[in-house]
Amino acid sequence: NRLERKNPKYDYCKQQLQEHQPDLIFCTTQRSTQSISALLAAKDLSIPTIAFVYSWDNVPKAMQVVETDYFCVWSDHMKAQVIQYYSFVKPDKVFVTGTPQFEPHYNTDLFKTREEIFKEHGLDLGKQYICFSGDDETTSPLDQYYLEDLANAVRSLNQKGYNLGIIYRKCPVDLTKRYDAVLKANHDIIVSIDPIWKKMGSAWNEVMPTRDDLGMLVNVCRHSEFVTNVCSSTVFDFVAHQKSCIYYNYEQPQLKKGIRDIGQNYKYVHFRSMPSDEAAVFCTNKQHLESLVEEVLTGKRSNVSEGLKWYEIIVGKTPTEASQNIWQVIKQIVN
Incomplete structure (x- = not known):
């Protein structure tokens, strides 16, 4: 902090805070180094500060960068993690609010009919679509080959009488050409x-979702049969719509020294929150993908029941009330 106060940005932030005199500073992520100067200046001016933990894996994986007076977290599970990892944080300074991330899934104003969304994106009304949710290059460096595996499975099933297609939704921060x-x-x-x-x-972390994207994601979830990906939190987006998720958990033959394997992703601490291995449908062998896809399509296999339990552990008990809960915390602190 002593060195940070010598940073010109600290002086700039302090001047802005003195000029505008806010009642509170709300930081939307606890891992942003760019926020340190502003939060330190606020502390020196006795302005209360709050940090929101913005992703489900942030506490055990990304750890903490900024120090604030209060924290808003998704669930009781995340609150316990904050207290466990940061022993200096007092429990009464951590508020369980939920996360606004999943609120759009309950906003019927965003809902579009199958006909509307298919017309907008040139989809075939005669087909059932499976969503492939892409990953960033760090998490899944060979992700394009999982999309290829799904395409091969779909092509084979279509030859057996199915009429399937794939919606590919790329990772918003993936700017590579690897899927082309x-x-x-x-x-x-x-x-x-x-x-x-x-x-x-x-x-990569300076790309932000628009309101239009919230609506599009909601409707992709609503009108896809299910989702497949490598360890993505879209498992929660889809289970909110009672839809299953297939997690790829096998390595590609293109894996070689210097390329990160995907198997380690499922060993991270945040995956220990799963109530059971049935909270997602794990595909552990490339040769089993086609049969798993067919089983999910026909209702013979589903992770929805266990997935909803996992959803409640991670997202909390009131997924529709997060924004209001955050406002209530802000009012409580400033008053």
Whole structure:
């Protein structure tokens, strides 16, 4: 903190706070180094500060960068993690509010009919669509080959009488071209529906979702049969709509020294929150993917029951009330 106070940004932030005299500073992520100067200046001016833990894996995985007077967290589970990892944080300074991330799934104003969403994106009304949710390059460096595996499974099932397609929703912060060859080779069954995010800077974490994207994601969830991905939190987006998720948990033959394997993802601490291994449908062998896809399509296999238990552990008991809960915390602190 002593060195931070010598940073010109600290002086700039302190001047702005003195000029505008806010009642409170709300930091939307506890891991933003860019927020340190502003929060320290607020502390020196006796302005209360709150940090929101913005992702389900942030506490055990990303750890804490900023120090604030209070924290807003998703659930009792996350509150316990904050207290466990940061022993200096007092329990009465941590408020369980839920997260606004999943509120759009309950906003019927965003809902569109199957006909509307299919027309908007050039989808075939005669097909059932499976969503492939892409990962960032760090988490799944060979992600394009999982999309290829799904395309091969879908093509095989179509030859057996199914009429399936794939909606590919790329990871919003993935700016690579690594999927292009797979998309081109399977253009007859894969439709790309890109996230509608807005670049606010050059860094990966400076790309922000728009309101239009919230609606699009909601309707992709509603009108897809289920989702497949590598360890993505979209398992929660889809289970909110009573839809299953297949997690890929096998390595690709293209894996070699210097490329990160995906198996380690499922060993992270935040996956210990699963109530059982049935909270997602795990595909542990490339050769089993087609049969798993068919079983989920026909209702013979589902993770929805256990997935909803996991959803409550992670998201909390009141997923529709997070925004209001956060406002109540703010009012409580400033008053």
